[in-house]
Amino acid sequence: MKRAFCYDWHSSHKFQLMQKIDLHSHSTISDGSYTPSELVSYAAGQGVTVMALTDHDDTGGLEEARQAAEVHGIRLINGVEISVSWKGRTIHIVGLNVDPAYPPMAAGLEAIRAGRLIRAEAMSVELEKVGIPGSLDGARQYAKERIISRTHFARFLVANGHAKDVKAVFKHFLVKGKPGYVSHNWAGMNEAIGWIRESGGIAVLAHPGRYDIGKTTLHALFADFKAAGGEAVEVVSGSHTPDQYKQFAEFARQYDLLASSGSDYHGPTHNYFDMGRLPPLPEVCKPVWERFGIE
Numbered sequence: 001m002k003r004a005f006c007y008d009w010h011s012s013h014k015f016q017l018m019q020k021i022d023l024h025s026h027s028t029i030s031d032g033s034y035t036p037s038e039l040v041s042y043a044a045g046q047g048v049t050v051m052a053l054t055d056h057d058d059t060g061g062l063e064e065a066r067q068a069a070e071v072h073g074i075r076l077i078n079g080v081e082i083s084v085s086w087k088g089r090t091i092h093i094v095g096l097n098v099d100p101a102y103p104p105m106a107a108g109l110e111a112i113r114a115g116r117l118i119r120a121e122a123m124s125v126e127l128e129k130v131g132i133p134g135s136l137d138g139a140r141q142y143a144k145e146r147i148i149s150r151t152h153f154a155r156f157l158v159a160n161g162h163a164k165d166v167k168a169v170f171k172h173f174l175v176k177g178k179p180g181y182v183s184h185n186w187a188g189m190n191e192a193i194g195w196i197r198e199s200g201g202i203a204v205l206a207h208p209g210r211y212d213i214g215k216t217t218l219h220a221l222f223a224d225f226k227a228a229g230g231e232a233v234e235v236v237s238g239s240h241t242p243d244q245y246k247q248f249a250e251f252a253r254q255y256d257l258l259a260s261s262g263s264d265y266h267g268p269t270h271n272y273f274d275m276g277r278l279p280p281l282p283e284v285c286k287p288v289w290e291r292f293g294i295e
Contacts, residue, residue, distance in 0.1 A: 021051070021287075022043065023051070025052065026055055026267075027039045028145055029060045030149060032055070032266045036053060036068065040065050043276065048074065053065045053079055054094050056149060057080070057112040057113055059098070059105075062076075077292060084186050085189075088183075092206040092207070093230070096292075098200065104194075104195055105195035108192075123180050130180075140152070153169075153180065204232040207234050207264060208234070208248060209244040209248065210237075222251055225255075226255045231288075232252075236280075238262070252285060259288060261280075
């Protein structure tokens with residue numbers, strides 16, 4: 001049987017070079033710097049013609065983004081990035097083309113957001129233990145909507161001189177074994193992928209190169225993701241290296257997954273890769289956006 005992933009259509013490669021596609025980005029609804037409409041406007045200025053707004057555990061910005069997309073002539077794909085617990089680790093699963101009104105998804109995301117607040121309160125206690133008071137109120141100054149994330153704490157820590165930038169924060173704080181880290185149980189993998197699929201969407205394993213796991217565990221993650229109904233993986237991500245593009249193109253081939261591409265853009269002061277500047281997918285990849293009628 002021919003795998004859905006592999007193909008030799010040079011026209012698809014040329015298409016991606018001409019039409020800039022970004023299927024992973026964040027607004028102020030979660031931890032981005034721009035409002036949904038500002039983000040769409042920025043993307044348009046960068047030449048992006050197809051984008052997904054994938055805020056963490058929240059679809060509240062999609063309507064505003066859609067209205068802006070109509071103004072700027074951008075094709076907007078409804079998205080969300082769901083926090084998932086897997087074998088004691090936190091991973092992220094992007095849902096593309098989801099229905100934000102699907103009741104089980106809406107209820108599940110609301111529960112995750114409530115859990116985020118509980119975690120934020122615990123993180124502030126841990127930071128206070130190492131002489132950093134007021135972090136919860138400080139993080140709230142950067143959280144403009146319903147979510148308080150580690151990124152908001154990171155911005156507070158940078159602003160108050162505890163780290164030189166957000167990247168440094170995630171080396172010295174808020175991660176396992178460092179001050180401010182708090183473990184938390186998110187949605188289960190089967191649960192999150194179920195919400196995505198049942199709402200009409202496609203589940204995408206986000207930025208697998210960011211997970212600090214060995215090769216054997218990485219294969220276990222892909223196998224479980226595929227078994228749960230996952231259909232795609234971010235091959236080109238703002239946080240991946242060129243070698244990782246090749247690595248995850250091969251994982252996509254092995255696990256018969258479609259390939260996605262996204263900058264994971266959060267704003268000018270916290271981004272891995274700018275919108276409109278992503279390299280093309282490896283030619284062996286079959287893009288996930290073909291499922292949306294984009295060829």
